[in-house]
Amino acid sequence: xxxxxxxxxxxxxxxxxxxxxxSLLDALRERIGNTSPKxxxxxxxxxxxxxxxxxxxxxxxxxxxxxxxxxxxxTADGLAADGELHPVQQAFLDRDAFQCGYCTPGQVCSAVxxxxxxxxxxxxxxxxxxxxxxxxxxxxxxxxxxGNLCRCAAYVNIVPAVQQAGGAQA
Amino acid sequence: xxxxxxxxxxxxxxxxxxxxxxxxxxxxAGGTNLVDHLRLGVARPxxxxxxxxxxxxxxxxxxxxxxRVGAAVTNSELAADRRVRERYPVLAQALLAGxxxxxxxxxxTGGNPLQRTRCVYFQDVTTPCNKREPGxxxxxxxxxxxxxxxxxxxxxxxxxxxxxxxxxxxxxxxAIALAALDAVVHVVGPAGERTxxxxxxxxxxxxxxxxxxxxxxxxxxTAIDLPPLPAGARSAYRKVRDRASYAFALVSVAAVVAGxxxxxxxxxxxxxxWRATRAEELLRGGELTEHAVRxxxxxxxxxxxxxxxxxxxxxxxxxLVTRTAVATLRDLEA
Numbered sequence: 311x312x313x314x315x316x317x318x319x320x321x322x323x324x325x326x327x328x329x330x331x332x333s334l335l336d337a338l339r340e341r342i343g344n345t346s347p348k349x350x351x352x353x354x355x356x357x358x359x360x361x362x363x364x365x366x367x368x369x370x371x372x373x374x375x376x377x378x379x380x381x382x383x384x385t386a387d388g389l390a391a392d393g394e395l396h397p398v399q400q401a402f403l404d405r406d407a408f409q410c411g412y413c414t415p416g417q418v419c420s421a422v423x424x425x426x427x428x429x430x431x432x433x434x435x436x437x438x439x440x441x442x443x444x445x446x447x448x449x450x451x452x453x454x455x456x457g458n459l460c461r462c463a464a465y466v467n468i469v470p471a472v473q474q475a476g477g478a479q480a
Numbered sequence: 481x482x483x484x485x486x487x488x489x490x491x492x493x494x495x496x497x498x499x500x501x502x503x504x505x506x507x508x509a510g511g512t513n514l515v516d517h518l519r520l521g522v523a524r525p526x527x528x529x530x531x532x533x534x535x536x537x538x539x540x541x542x543x544x545x546x547x548r549v550g551a552a553v554t555n556s557e558l559a560a561d562r563r564v565r566e567r568y569p570v571l572a573q574a575l576l577a578g579x580x581x582x583x584x585x586x587x588x589t590g591g592n593p594l595q596r597t598r599c600v601y602f603q604d605v606t607t608p609c610n611k612r613e614p615g616x617x618x619x620x621x622x623x624x625x626x627x628x629x630x631x632x633x634x635x636x637x638x639x640x641x642x643x644x645x646x647x648x649x650x651x652x653x654x655a656i657a658l659a660a661l662d663a664v665v666h667v668v669g670p671a672g673e674r675t676x677x678x679x680x681x682x683x684x685x686x687x688x689x690x691x692x693x694x695x696x697x698x699x700x701x702t703a704i705d706l707p708p709l710p711a712g713a714r715s716a717y718r719k720v721r722d723r724a725s726y727a728f729a730l731v732s733v734a735a736v737v738a739g740x741x742x743x744x745x746x747x748x749x750x751x752x753x754w755r756a757t758r759a760e761e762l763l764r765g766g767e768l769t770e771h772a773v774r775x776x777x778x779x780x781x782x783x784x785x786x787x788x789x790x791x792x793x794x795x796x797x798x799x800l801v802t803r804t805a806v807a808t809l810r811d812l813e814a
Contacts, residue, residue, distance in 0.1 A: 311485050330486040330528070333515070353516055357582060366556070366585040372515045373586065376486045377508060377530050423581060432560040435576040435725065440565045456725035457580025 315379040319344055320388025328375045335359045335370035338385070346387035346415045350459070357458035360416040360423075361385050367423025369457075386415035389422065398422050398475040407471035409462035417458045421472045424454045428476065446478035481518050488530040492668050492702060495531050500670040500698030502527045507700055509591035510554070512583050517596070521605045522612055535590060535702045539563065545708035551590030551701050555654065556581070558589060568706055570715035570734050574657035577719040580726050590701035593655045593665075593681065596692060597648035597751075598728050600624060610646050610689040618645040618689075625789030627728065630797050631750040632684040636785045646689030647787055650682060650752050651728050657717055659745040659753035660734035663706055669699035678704070682752030689751075713738035718808040719747070720800060731801040733808040740765040742809075744777075746801055749784075756780040759805075768809050777805045 311330045316323060319342055326341045335352075338344045338361070347370055350358035354372040361370055362384040370383075389396035398421045401407070408414040428450075433440050436453035444450055451469045460468065489495045499505040504526030508514055511532075517523035536550025539561050547563060558564055559575035579587065601607045601619035608617035620628055621640040628647040638645045655678075663678040681693050695701075709715070715736040721727040732747035742763040746754040759776035766772055781802065786795035 311483060313486060330484060331481045331518070352519065354512060354583060357580070360582050363585075367582050368585050369512075369582045372512045372583075374486075374508070374511060374515060374528075377488075377511060377532065379488075420582060423585075427556070427560075427581065430560065432556065433565065433572065433576060434581075435573075437576075440569055440572055441562075453725050454581055457582045 313376045313379075315375050317342065317375070317378070317380075318382045320383070320385055321391065326375075330374070330376050332375045333371050334361075334363075334373040334375050334378055334381075334383075337375035338370060338383070344385055344387060346385035347419075348412055348415060350413065350416075355459070356413070356416075357420060358413050358416040360419045360458065362419055362423060365426075367420050384419070386418045389418065396422065398425070398472070401471040401475035402468075405467045405471035405474060406464075407467040408460075408464050413458060413460045417455070417460065417468060420455060420458045421468075421475060424451070424472060425476045427454070446473050446476045448473075482521070482524045484518075484525050485527045486530065487527060489534070492531070492534050492700060495529050495534055496668055496670060496698055496700055498527070498529045499700075503697065505529055507531050509552070509588040510586040512579070512587050513591070513595040517603075520603055522596075522603055531590075531700060532588065535700075542705065542708075547706040549589045549704045549706065551588060551703055553589045555579070555584040555587040555589070555592060559584065564706075567709065568657075568661060568715060570660060570717045570736060571654070571657040571706070573717035574653040574719075574732075574734060577717060577729075577732070578653035589704055592652055593658065593678075593704075594693065594695075594701070595652055598627065598651045599648040600627075602648060610643055610685075611648060612690070614688065614690045615643045617641045617643075618647065620647050621645060621787065623789065624791045625787040625794045626791050627730070627748070628787055628789070628794055629750045630784040630786050630794055631746070631754050631781075632752070633750075633785045633787070637788055644685060644687045644689065646685035646751065648685075648689070648751055649748055650692070650750070652753075653717070653719060653729060653732060653747065655682070655753045656732055656734045656745045656747035657715075658704065659755055660715070660736045660743045661706055661709075662743070663704050665701055666703040666705070667695065667699050668702050669696055671696075675705075679753075679755055684751050692751075709736065710738050714812045716808050716811050718804050718811070720804055731797050731804055733801065733805045735805070735808045735812060737768070737809070737812050742768065744805060744809075746805070749797055749801055756805075768813055770806055770810060773806050773809045774802060777802045
């Protein structure tokens with residue numbers, strides 16, 4: 311069955327006809343032509359398809375496009391709108407936080423989401439005190455980024471990159 | 481993926497009517513489990529009814545001093561709610577121990593307790609599974625049992641060809657905390673509204689492993705109430721898993737100490753969140769010494785039926801969940 315959906319992707323509105331079975335990820339990549347979010351596992355286990363969905367980081371492989379009609383989506387591509395890199399993107403470059411780069415757009419979107427969640431004071435499993443404002447320690451970043459796998463294992467540089475972008479000592 | 485029709489009705493009543501009228505219909509909320517099941521072929525609905533924007537996305541104070549959590553509140557929002565962090569730390573900790581940030585931003589209060597087992601055979605449509613395909617048998621009994629049940633199963637190695645055999649566990653962390661908190665589930669269905677005590681929401685496999693809960697087809701969770709805890713109550717959640725993050729529980733323990741009452745729910749050990757009522761009775765009013773807690777949990781686990789399995793079996797869960805309970809209550813006493 312087909313359905314019409316409107317998605318605003320990186321500031322541009324798109325009206326597309328999709329099969330009801332289409333994931334948000336496939337709608338972005340195959341219908342809208344934005345290949346920034348990547349298809350890794352397609353089962354919600356790797357995080358390569360992470361975008362900012364209505365402001366929060368989310369997996370597009372586990373979201374149906376029809377269920378997100380009207381959504382505002384920012385991909386890693388859209389973070390550098392005017393050619394100027396987002397601080398998280400710059401930090402990934404400065405810290406050499408990737409090797410093959412396949413997981414990087416998902417890592418970057420996830421990191422942007424992490425920094426916003428920390429700014430809001432959201433705790434994590436690694437927070438020593440549930441009621442205190444979280445700090446961007448190594449353990450906090452590692453826990454908060456655990457949904458983004460990197461098969462090159464660039465984690466040792468990803469964690470400092472996220473800390474740098476968040477203004478923490480790394 | 482099998483084709484399906486999609487509907488986004490304008491009200492809860494309409495959504496309930498849509499699902500009740502179509503035996504092959506399912507509700508969709510955050511989708512983190514259902515969409516995966518659509519892709520795997522585990523779920524093959526005729527109609528998907530989107531309810532994500534129909535129920536409340538607010539956490540409200542109730543008159544009795546508790547909280548009412550709307551079904552659309554995300555797992556992230558609930559874990560971050562200041563009242564939950566301060567008054568129900570067991571729930572915040574359980575939520576934060578589950579999944580990842582990207583998943584918790586999608587997953588909802590109504591959907592999380594209804595997620596299905598992560599038994600690998602349930603998720604593999606090429607293998608027999610009584611939960612997925614009633615009457616086909618249970619592949620787990622002679623397979624990998626590391627993540628499977630030790631409580632609420634009739635014996636070690638039940639008959640794999642019997643239609644009632646199922647040794648799956650419930651995967652939700654949040655549900656273990658809600659069981660210990662004596663939460664109350666608000667449900668709207670074709671026959672009207674009702675409430676279900678959280679401890680009665682999930683079932684043991686009984687004679688129909690395909691049914692995880694007591695909800696009837698077309699019944700929708702609209703909110704979950706957290707009853708007030710007395711002043712000075714303490715609570716905590718501890719989870720033991722194969723990785724430091726983003727893994728389902730091997731075992732977990734939710735504990736609430738409120739006055740003379742001790743409530744303990746065990747995760748990763750049964751088809752449903754397991755309230756350790758025998759242990760609770762033994763501990764009520766007494767001093768929560770390490771010895772007392774260990775003894776009480778050991779008594780609770782005398783009914784355990786560890787499953788052999790080709791991976792060495794899951795007998796390790798008996799000492800593991802005992803030690804985890806001791807550690808959880810020690811933290812609360814400290």
